[in-house]
Amino acid sequence: MPQTTPQPPPHPSWENGWVPDTSRPPGTRRLWLAGTLAIATVVACVTATAVGHHPSDQTSAAPSAGAALDHGPGLLSFASPTAPGPAVPGKDKSGMPTTSPTVSASATASATAPGTTAKTSPSSTKPTKSAPSKGSSGGPGGSGGSGGGSAPQSPTLRSVRSVNYPDRYWHVSDGYVKLDPVGGSESRGDSTFTVVNGLANSSCYSFRTSDGKYLRHRDFVLRADRSDGSPLFRQDATFCARTSAYSGAVLLESVNYPGRFLRHQNFQLKLVSYQNSDLYRADSAFRLVDPLS
Numbered sequence: 001m002p003q004t005t006p007q008p009p010p011h012p013s014w015e016n017g018w019v020p021d022t023s024r025p026p027g028t029r030r031l032w033l034a035g036t037l038a039i040a041t042v043v044a045c046v047t048a049t050a051v052g053h054h055p056s057d058q059t060s061a062a063p064s065a066g067a068a069l070d071h072g073p074g075l076l077s078f079a080s081p082t083a084p085g086p087a088v089p090g091k092d093k094s095g096m097p098t099t100s101p102t103v104s105a106s107a108t109a110s111a112t113a114p115g116t117t118a119k120t121s122p123s124s125t126k127p128t129k130s131a132p133s134k135g136s137s138g139g140p141g142g143s144g145g146s147g148g149g150s151a152p153q154s155p156t157l158r159s160v161r162s163v164n165y166p167d168r169y170w171h172v173s174d175g176y177v178k179l180d181p182v183g184g185s186e187s188r189g190d191s192t193f194t195v196v197n198g199l200a201n202s203s204c205y206s207f208r209t210s211d212g213k214y215l216r217h218r219d220f221v222l223r224a225d226r227s228d229g230s231p232l233f234r235q236d237a238t239f240c241a242r243t244s245a246y247s248g249a250v251l252l253e254s255v256n257y258p259g260r261f262l263r264h265q266n267f268q269l270k271l272v273s274y275q276n277s278d279l280y281r282a283d284s285a286f287r288l289v290d291p292l293s
Contacts, residue, residue, distance in 0.1 A: 155208075158195045159292045162264060163246050163285040169292065170215075170269065177215055177222040179267040188292040195288065198238035199227075200255050206237050217254060222262060222269035232256075249285040262286070 160170040162179055171180040172190045182188065189210055198204030199214070207215040213224040216237035227233055235256035242251040242261070252262040254271055263272045263284040274280070 155194045155196045157192055157291040157293075158288045159191050159290065160193070160207075161287045161289050162283075163244075163249050163287065164282040165264075165267075168267070170286075172209060172215075172224045175223050175225075177224065177269040179264045179269065182292060185293070192291040192293040198240070198255065199234035200231070200238040201240065204238050204240035204255060205252065206239075217257075217262075217271045220260070220271040222271070244285040245281050246285045249287045251281075251284050252286065 162168050165179060167181055168179045169182065169191045170177050170193070171183075171187060172178075173180065180187070180191070182191070193207040193209060193215070196206050196208055199206045209215070209224050213226050214233075214237040215222055216225050216233060217223075218225070218236060225233070225237075227237070236254075238255040239252035239262065240255060242253050244251050254260045254262075257271060260271045260273050261284045262269055263280065264270075265272070265283065272280075272284070
């Protein structure tokens with residue numbers, strides 16, 4: 001009989017150091033693997049679905065600007081909002097537009113004493129052209145000089161009096177026109193002008209001095225110069241009468257600088273842009289009266 005060598009018994013666990021892991025239940029690793037596989041499967045399905053429904057380049061291209069979109073029958077489409085139009089000019093506190101104000105036709109006021117503020121209608125703003133009127137002498141305002149500002153039909157001697165300084169008149173002094181009180185005979189002669197049809201516009205005014213010069217603005221200051229016959233001189237020496245807020249008075253607007261009117265400042269006659277204020281309207285209002293000389 002063959003002899004068999006007996007096998008030694010396996011080493012027990014306490015001899016080789018291996019101890020079963022009792023911190024987790026059996027099969028946990030398999031559960032983790034199964035869960036990971038399930039998640040990967042769901043992600044793959046979602047990705048495939050998204051790729052399958054993605055439109056082609058031709059269908060996904062944005063329509064060109066202004067192209068009409070056909071939404072199919074029965075669908076409503078809405079037009080794109082239009083760009084806002086230009087802003088409407090604002091209004092001041094009195095309710096009048098700030099861009100092109102007009103004068104109230106019924107705005108009248110009496111002359112004020114020197115140093116006081118003129119009172120006018122709050123809505124009175126930029127003056128408008130006055131209607132032609134004929135005086136008894138054929139000149140502006142007739143014999144009393146109280147007309148509304150029509151162009152003279154023939155050369156007429158006139159003096160120009162301030163509304164808010166009724167004791168002062170236009171007066172040529174050292175070549176400039178100032179607002180001065182009445183003086184001697186020489187001063188009275190320098191305060192008397194021949195009013196003729198405008199050199200650049202026959203429906204407006206030009207003022208000629210006794211020595212043949214004309215009143216013209218230069219550097220926006222009124223002065224007496226001899227005519228050089230140029231178109232610029234004729235325009236500088238032409239002023240159009242506009243309706244004033246004061247009865248019997250006019251505002252004198254420059255032909256070549258519309259919107260600028262003759263006004264006295266520190267008793268110097270200047271060409272100043274229109275201002276919507278009582279002081280400006282008073283300083284720029286003048287009456288053409290009987291000659292002083």
